[in-house]
Amino acid sequence: MFRIILTLSAVLGMTSIVFAENVPITGTVESKCSVSTEVDGVYGTPQPYKLSTATSDGGVLPKIRFDTSQAGYYLARITVPSSFSSSPSLSDTVEWTGSTSVESMSDTGMSGYEAAKVTYGNTTDYDLTVAGSVWINVSSTATYGVDTSMPQGEYTAIVVAECIAQ
């Protein structure tokens, strides 16, 4: 009897070992790009007729991060605002200026990004030739009319950050 119980226990024990599943962790390495918003910008109002994201004007610069897992597959494109996405009713024209600049990078090989950037109109292109992360600051300024105060209300504008496969 004891021998039978011992044998059954051994068989059940072996069975339970079979039931102990391995938990696989799978992953795929492939080229990809992700666009991250590190800081949402805020307009400061240094003058009644001016909105600016510059720190010296009381604003906060939007900061965008581009991550690429493999070099040379993507182009980063940033378009600074040229209109408000929402604002009070404006009767005068708004003059827009904006720029982008590389703030930091994960690889020293990216140090040439700023010099190699291509700007046309409101858009700037960075060729992501090195794998890793690059942080880009965006500045935006809106100047309203000629010595005219902006109407009271909330103003919002959108920065467009793109990753385009090459």
Added chain:
Amino acid sequence: MKYIILFLALFVSPVYSHEMTPTYPVFDQSYVSGLSKTSVKLFNRRDDVRFYKIDVYDREWNKVQFATENQLVIVNYLETKTIDIYVRNRDRIKIEFICTESKLVKGEVKSTGVSSRICSRIKRD
């Protein structure tokens, strides 16, 4: 050292990102005659965005007609969604880019918002 910095940047800082794969999708014949199909995978790590718009373009960035379940897709925070895209076989040759663009909800954007767009390029044999 650079990999440590990259790791810290990717996994430690509180970031909100938009990710799409593959970089180079390929169109295959679909089960519907006259239509080709491809799929892209969208991962939403932006907690401020739920809506993503899909667009298909030719080399000159002109829009090309396509069909999908919803052109405006709801992808919740940390959710991955696979999107099937169908185009006519005769349009397949001119398609160059498939893009997903985050759509910001009016009223939720404070001062300046960032709209992200990722474009994959069609792989040619």
